[in-house]
Amino acid sequence: MAADATAEARLPAVTRPAGRRAAAVRHRTEPLLVVLGLAVLWEILTRTDVLPSRYIPPVTVIVPELADLLTTGTFWSSFGATVYSWALGFVIATAIGVPLGLLIGSSRLLHRATSVVIEFLRPIPSVALIPLVVLVLGAGYQATLMLVVFACVWPQLVQASYGAQAVDRVGWETAVSFRLSAWQRFRRITVPSASPYLLTGCRIASSIDLIIVVTAGIVIRTPGLGNEITLAANAGSFDSMYAYILVTGIVGYAFTTGIAAVEKRLMSWRPEFRKAH
Amino acid sequence: MLEVQSLGKTYLGSTPHEAIRDISCSVTEGEFVALVGPSGCGKTTLLRCLSGLDSPTTGEVRVDGARVIEPVASMALVFQEYGRSLYPWLTVEQNMRLPLEAAGVSRSEIRERCDRALTDVGLQGMNDRHPWQLSGGMQQRVAIARAIAYRPRILLMDEPFASVDAQTREDLEDLMLDIRSRYDMTIVFVTHDIEESIYLSDRVIVLSQPPTTVAKVFPVNLPRERDQLGTKSLPEFIELRTAVHRAIRRDEDVTAGALAKA
Numbered sequence: 001m002a003a004d005a006t007a008e009a010r011l012p013a014v015t016r017p018a019g020r021r022a023a024a025v026r027h028r029t030e031p032l033l034v035v036l037g038l039a040v041l042w043e044i045l046t047r048t049d050v051l052p053s054r055y056i057p058p059v060t061v062i063v064p065e066l067a068d069l070l071t072t073g074t075f076w077s078s079f080g081a082t083v084y085s086w087a088l089g090f091v092i093a094t095a096i097g098v099p100l101g102l103l104i105g106s107s108r109l110l111h112r113a114t115s116v117v118i119e120f121l122r123p124i125p126s127v128a129l130i131p132l133v134v135l136v137l138g139a140g141y142q143a144t145l146m147l148v149v150f151a152c153v154w155p156q157l158v159q160a161s162y163g164a165q166a167v168d169r170v171g172w173e174t175a176v177s178f179r180l181s182a183w184q185r186f187r188r189i190t191v192p193s194a195s196p197y198l199l200t201g202c203r204i205a206s207s208i209d210l211i212i213v214v215t216a217g218i219v220i221r222t223p224g225l226g227n228e229i230t231l232a233a234n235a236g237s238f239d240s241m242y243a244y245i246l247v248t249g250i251v252g253y254a255f256t257t258g259i260a261a262v263e264k265r266l267m268s269w270r271p272e273f274r275k276a277h
Numbered sequence: 278m279l280e281v282q283s284l285g286k287t288y289l290g291s292t293p294h295e296a297i298r299d300i301s302c303s304v305t306e307g308e309f310v311a312l313v314g315p316s317g318c319g320k321t322t323l324l325r326c327l328s329g330l331d332s333p334t335t336g337e338v339r340v341d342g343a344r345v346i347e348p349v350a351s352m353a354l355v356f357q358e359y360g361r362s363l364y365p366w367l368t369v370e371q372n373m374r375l376p377l378e379a380a381g382v383s384r385s386e387i388r389e390r391c392d393r394a395l396t397d398v399g400l401q402g403m404n405d406r407h408p409w410q411l412s413g414g415m416q417q418r419v420a421i422a423r424a425i426a427y428r429p430r431i432l433l434m435d436e437p438f439a440s441v442d443a444q445t446r447e448d449l450e451d452l453m454l455d456i457r458s459r460y461d462m463t464i465v466f467v468t469h470d471i472e473e474s475i476y477l478s479d480r481v482i483v484l485s486q487p488p489t490t491v492a493k494v495f496p497v498n499l500p501r502e503r504d505q506l507g508t509k510s511l512p513e514f515i516e517l518r519t520a521v522h523r524a525i526r527r528d529e530d531v532t533a534g535a536l537a538k539a
Contacts, residue, residue, distance in 0.1 A: 168361050170356055170361035171362060174354075174356060177348045178375070178427065180379045188375060274409065
């Protein structure tokens with residue numbers, strides 16, 4: 001034991017990577033333990049009827065129910081519909097919000113001129129538009145898309161606008177002094193400078209997107225996971241209702257984790273992600 | 278080749294500020310000119326006007342007879358804030374390539390120029406590092422390499438070594454002398470350090486307190502071959518240092534006197 005300790009002290013370079021690997025494993029297992037702990041707690045509370053198991057089934061009922069669902073066509077078509085609406089809404093909102101935001105953020109005049117309108121429209125909850133959208137577009141798939149786009153354009157636009165304003169003055173003047181054209185400066189300086197903000201915008205928009213898609217499913221009954229939740233609840237099959245709710249949670253988690261992974265890759269130059277050489 | 282004719286710069290605003298009153302001077306081909314002056318004397322403003330980043334309120338700047346109204350291809354500017362002037366999302370080489378790609382230089386030529394410039398600043402093989410992986414002195418070397426790879430005829434430097442430690446500073450000063458002898462460049466160098474201005478240059482232009490004018494011009498008649506210890510202990514060097522110092526101080530005294538009277 002004592003011999004080991006001295007060896008370790010003498011060879012920090014060898015022992016440190018192993019220590020780091022152990023830490024990495026710990027970082028992955030810690031959250032998992034919390035999840036398991038909560039599941040066990042849920043199980044106990046529902047089995048002992050502290051929580052009414054008629055409305056809140058135990059985990060050991062929900063998970064097999066979910067496994068069963070995964071073998072049905074209904075599940076996959078509603079899952080597909082939700083992911084599709086999410087993705088399409090995300091792409092459209094990004095395509096509108098990011099260029100517009102970068103443009104507004106790059107021009108002091110535009111920024112001043114548009115700020116009142118943006119600050120007025122932005123806080124309107126997208127769900128408040130449900131009646132209007134349904135009246136105009138009907139209770140279909142376009143209505144959902146419209147709501148998603150309205151909700152997600154703002155975070156994208158505002159983040160892009162902040163990003164364009166975050167361009168460093170010296171870096172900008174360096175580009176001007178080296179005679180980069182306006183377009184070259186936009187592409188090579190403004191966009192990369194703004195990219196951390198753009199990714200934050202994507203992260204915010206992606207979760208709002210999912211919330212709206214599921215809400216639209218519940219309220220205006222567009223096909224998808226939200227609609228399935230309402231159907232299951234109306235039919236009194238709470239097991240599958242919870243199974244669907246669980247799926248929406250997993251989908252949301254997957255989107256956020258995915259974007260975080262992209263961020264880590266693309267932003268390796270940012271101080272918070274830098275690795276020592 | 279670089280001419281400044283009665284240049285003046287007043288910043289307009291609620292309280293207009295006359296930064297530069299009247300500066301005329303000219304820099305000949307291949308010359309190394311140092312601009313010194315008390316802090317806040319509009320050295321940087323003058324350099325910005327020379328580079329075309331800023332436009333003078335009165336007078337004009339000409340390069341080879343052509344009036345400078347925006348940055349021109351024959352000039353490159355090295356900033357004091359290397360950490361902000363280099364782009365953190367690009368590698369060392371990508372930082373150097375950016376201006377060359379913008380100027381439409383061919384791929385093979387870009388490679389050649391980058392490699393040569395990096396070697397000349399003593400950073401060969403550092404192409405794929407990121408600026409933030411390098412020390413401050415090395416980062417400023419990258420900024421210098423980027424400027425010389427651009428092949429300007431005139432290199433403008435704005436207090437480039439003001440934010441590095443003393444040892445690094447001396448190394449970078451010697452690097453500039455070396456680069457000057459390798460490349461056929463005219464250099465205008467702004468500094469507040471008197472020794473640095475004399476050590477590097479052929480001519481020291483002392484600027485006055487704002488509203489700035491040229492207080493005095495000192496030709497530096499030291500041998501071209503210079504080294505930190507030898508040159509700085511030459512009697513001519515010390516004499517010149519005292520003279521430049523006096524020129525700056527006298528100007529400060531005059532201003533102080535004027536203020537006291539007012």
